[in-house]
Amino acid sequence: MSDAMAHDDAHHGYRPGGMKRWLTTTNHKDIGTLYLVFSLVMFFIGGAMAMIIRLELFQPGLQFIDPQFYNSMTTMHALIMIFGAVMPAWTGFANWLVPMMIGAPDMALPRLNNWSFWILPFAFTLLLSTLFMPGGAPAGGWTMYPPLVLQTGDAFPFLIFAVHLMGASSIAGAINIIATVFNLRAPGMTLMKLPLFVWTWIITAFLLIAAMPVLAGAVTMLLTDKFFGTSFFSAAGGGDPVMFQHIFWFFGHPEVYILILPAFGIASAIIPTFARKPLFGYSSMVYASASIAFLSFIVWAHHMFTVGMPLAGELFFMYATVLIAIPTGVKVFNWVATMWQGSMTFETPMLFAIAFVVLFTIGGFSGLMLGVTPVDFQYHDTYFVVAHFHYVLVTGSVFAIIAGTYFWLPKWTGHMYDESLGKLHFWLSTISVNVLFFPQHFLGLAGMPRRIPDYAVQFADWNMVSSIGGFVFGASQLLFVIGIIKCARGGVKATAQVWDGAHGLEWTLPSPPPFHSFSVPPDPATIEGGMR
């Protein structure tokens, strides 16, 4: 796969070949490719676990796997999709695109860049190896609530150290991106001229730096509680298990914006291109992203309304949560206004971007419902929550990743992808993902709890529908891989601009871009022209 994605081999200085090239590379394009391929592999591993989950839930009763393994599957699926698929995909996009978008020759810290990628395979080897350990893989949920998580078998320290490594990798990546944007922008590329993808990533990077260390602290406390006799979360020793939930979600809520903010940036790049109009309300998009990031730090307890908080706390977290609808609404409004009266065409990236706007908004609405405290008391820990976060993460983040891949793939490989295969992938994915997740709203409202391998018979019909949707969605992602491989191998040559409505510095480079681009910064006129 990675060799297939290799781009133009024009020689610039010393470049080892084969495996050594990928191990030692400090080139932002190579590292971007590594991240994206890694993410794709993890997407399929996590996806296989989702298939096992849907297979078990196809009918009531226990048919295929035992409950402990089922719980391992939900736990590992979440950890792999969040930390292995979505986050590395965003870092991969940032590596490929940020230097090209701001007219920089490479990332500011190329060696750190290599290191932050190569930590990841170790982290996920640790995590995946737990599947073969006595006591099984972690099964206490990705949220790792004590005291349940402390009952994990031999896998426990592996889980903690894997989380530490993932955190170190993403913090290193975030520092690199901030340093690149702050110090390597081409002359004339002022902050308010940055493409929105760069803006959303800068904000994401600050969220990572602020949130990941808190997670590292929380899991370290778990580790010392288990092995070194501390009592942070043990009531008998004077600690409090509910405190873990507070600390975890202080990280956890910024984390969900880490997963979605770059998606906003990608939608803001694709929609203007295919509507052939400049983005509506650029500066309001920047301020809305920053407001969302700020608010993400003061809403954490909406994940735990039912722990028994004082009324004042519940009201505060409810109002703060619902407040997020305002900047998010601004964004959705701006995307729709960008399309308004545009001369739109519907190539695959645009289709995925439009689906992103519509379906992410559905996920946003169910989020508003969950944000209302009395309502959440009923929905908490039901399939309604599962439906909500899969709408924002699958049809939100993952659809944006797919849209961005189709959008920039011609730039990366120098070939156009197969448009009809892309459209088939889109229609199969969009229909099946709704068949998969929409019925889960009904299941949740009817009272089906999360994280249970078996269920009461009245839930049988919608679960079967949901599972069928799941299998089709899973299978259609193979079309995505076929499309990428075909495109990397060859096809119609792409022009430099690729899309006739595309604007931005990356489109002034040839497709594929030379191994070293913008060694000389672009002149201010190009920057102005690129921005439009």
Add this chain to the structure above:
Amino acid sequence: MDTPPLKQANNRLVVQLLGITALMFAFGYSLVPLYNVFCEITGTNGKTGRLAPAQAALLVPDESREITVEFVTNVNVGLPWDFRALTSSVRVRPGVITQVEFEVGNRATQTLVGQAVPSVAPNKAARYFSKTECFCFSQQPLAGGEKKAMPVRFIIDPKLPADIETVTLSYTFFEAPPNSQQGSAAGDAPKT
């Protein structure tokens, strides 16, 4: 490509960003004391207060009302103890010290050390509920097969909001963490 000024700027920025990272790691840990202070001030979490008998004597009894105090007992998984309240509820006047008895028995053959953790519901009653003596103030060792009566003396502050008529005091016995066993280490332990 890396001109010295750029390298300097990069290094400075990296140091600053690593500083934020370290600060946030420390912040994660500082949430622990902050959380406890917050719970103490607001009475959230049902953590009850402890009063010296002399201080308790200063409270003026309120003859105009009676509060029902109910008792709930639990034993955490893995501790083979029996634990019950000898009276399931009492009617008390605010400002008057009341004593109730609990009975604890160890079903195991070896000595085990338990630590009881109290909690009061509703939460807003917690800060008006104090104990002058309680088996939860320290760890309780029980020999194999031993049975013991354990008293609690408590007092309700007459300032208890008028809408509260019933207060539930719940105790859960946990096996004391091995490293904290032997008396003094319990100092850090449950606020009671």
